[in-house]
Amino acid sequence: MFISLQADQLTCIRSYRVLFRDLSFCVKPGALLCIEGPNGAGKTSLLRLIAGLLHPAAGTVRLLTESGAIGDAEERGAFVGWIGHQDAVKPQLTVCEQLLFFARLYRSVRPPGEAMEAFGLRSLANVPGQFLSAGQKRRLGLARLMLCDRPLWLLDEPLAALDAAGKVLVAEAILAHCRSGGLVLAATHDPLGLDCETLHLGAAT
Amino acid sequence: MTPFIALLSRDIRLAVRAGGGAALALAFFAAVVTLVPLGIGPDLKLLTRIAGGVLWVAAVLAALLSLDRLFQADYEDGSLDVIALSPLPLEAAALAKMAAHWLATGLPLTLLSSLLAVLYDLPWPGASALAASLLIGTPAVSAIGGIGAALTLSIRRGGLILPLIVLPLLAPAVIFGSGAVLAALYGNANGSLYFLSAFSLLAVFLSPFAAAASVRLNLAG
Numbered sequence: 001m002f003i004s005l006q007a008d009q010l011t012c013i014r015s016y017r018v019l020f021r022d023l024s025f026c027v028k029p030g031a032l033l034c035i036e037g038p039n040g041a042g043k044t045s046l047l048r049l050i051a052g053l054l055h056p057a058a059g060t061v062r063l064l065t066e067s068g069a070i071g072d073a074e075e076r077g078a079f080v081g082w083i084g085h086q087d088a089v090k091p092q093l094t095v096c097e098q099l100l101f102f103a104r105l106y107r108s109v110r111p112p113g114e115a116m117e118a119f120g121l122r123s124l125a126n127v128p129g130q131f132l133s134a135g136q137k138r139r140l141g142l143a144r145l146m147l148c149d150r151p152l153w154l155l156d157e158p159l160a161a162l163d164a165a166g167k168v169l170v171a172e173a174i175l176a177h178c179r180s181g182g183l184v185l186a187a188t189h190d191p192l193g194l195d196c197e198t199l200h201l202g203a204a205t
Numbered sequence: 206m207t208p209f210i211a212l213l214s215r216d217i218r219l220a221v222r223a224g225g226g227a228a229l230a231l232a233f234f235a236a237v238v239t240l241v242p243l244g245i246g247p248d249l250k251l252l253t254r255i256a257g258g259v260l261w262v263a264a265v266l267a268a269l270l271s272l273d274r275l276f277q278a279d280y281e282d283g284s285l286d287v288i289a290l291s292p293l294p295l296e297a298a299a300l301a302k303m304a305a306h307w308l309a310t311g312l313p314l315t316l317l318s319s320l321l322a323v324l325y326d327l328p329w330p331g332a333s334a335l336a337a338s339l340l341i342g343t344p345a346v347s348a349i350g351g352i353g354a355a356l357t358l359s360i361r362r363g364g365l366i367l368p369l370i371v372l373p374l375l376a377p378a379v380i381f382g383s384g385a386v387l388a389a390l391y392g393n394a395n396g397s398l399y400f401l402s403a404f405s406l407l408a409v410f411l412s413p414f415a416a417a418a419s420v421r422l423n424l425a426g
Binding site: 051080082090 | 207208210211212215218219222223224225281282283284286287288289290291292293424425
């Protein structure tokens with residue numbers, strides 16, 4: 001399915017502070033948009049707005065699909081693959097249990113083993129979440145993203161805590177997703193090493 | 206396996222593993238219920254008279270112990286965002302979490318209560334009425350407690366505010382629950398179990414909507 005994303009005149013206000021005003025942009029199928037800006041510029045808020053978890057003070061976000069435009073926040077959420085700045089890892093569950101849970105929750109048809117293999121988690125399959133390092137938790141989050149098979153990826157600092165090999169894996173995953181027609185929006189301080197358009201959010205005013 | 210069952214079984218698994226709080230709630234229930242006869246002394250008539258009330262209050266307090274983390278744990282580690290974006294509507298997710306809490310806490314409490322009723326010299330009609338009232342009423346405790354948990358999910362030390370919100374709302378369950386035990390003991394049928402069933406059905410039906418609305422508000426906040 002080919003979708004594109006259109007944001008019109010977005011304004012975001014958090015606790016009486018305007019983070020950004022009248023922000024408009026469009027992301028075409030297969031494109032990668034990097035969101036840059038200093039701390040507190042509203043990168044995470046923008047991603048949450050697009051995911052429909054946050055409501056804009058003004059403006060609209062629409063997904064243009066083959067069967068029409070989707071403006072409703074909850075419906076939009078059904079297209080979103082999400083990596084937040086936390087990795088949704090439970091300390092009591094093993095890596096394998098967590099991936100199986102997410103696969104079932106998202107009605108995924110992909111085998112969890114494949115996603116574990118792709119991010120080098122195979123040897124950790126029976127290790128509980130509390131013993132994972134920050135980088136390993138990140139890899140688990142990314143494996144979850146691969147499982148859920150959503151066309152619009154929203155990534156908040158996807159490279160955080162990852163080693164060099166992990167960063168290459170993320171870049172490859174993003175590239176493969178874009179080639180298959182998916183969209184990727186990534187808020188990041190580190191360069192991804194990929195061709196992308198960049199959206200600069202200004203400093204907080 | 207449907208997303209609903211997936212979330213339900215994950216939450217039960219989390220509740221019964223270390224740090225989940227299900228076993229803790231049971232131990233707390235047993236400790237409180239055992240302590241009251243020790244404090245009151247060997248007046249069997251009085252103990253039988255108060256058994257329903259004591260066990261009901263203890264069950265509500267024990268269930269509250271593990272309720273504050275119902276949504277908060279998932280909120281803090283980012284799981285709630287992932288659940289909110291899943292194909293499962295938030296109302297269904299809230300219901301799954303409440304059901305998991307009941308299966309891990311309310312149901313074991315009900316089973317344990319029949320055993321602990323011996324301490325109060327509760328005769329069979331009273332003990333069976335107590336078990337029936339807990340079976341019918343504890344789902345309402347998990348459901349209404351779930352609203353409180355959703356309201357306080359972003360508050361530090363929310364576990365202290367939660368009882369203040371939830372306990373007044375649970376007064377009908379305690380009144381009708383212990384009333385059913387007294388009715389069975391002294392033979393004056395007063396329809397407590399029917400009122401309790403109505404209260405419980407209403408709570409289980411409405412609470413997921415209230416909890417989901419509150420989760421949405423907290424995620425956007």
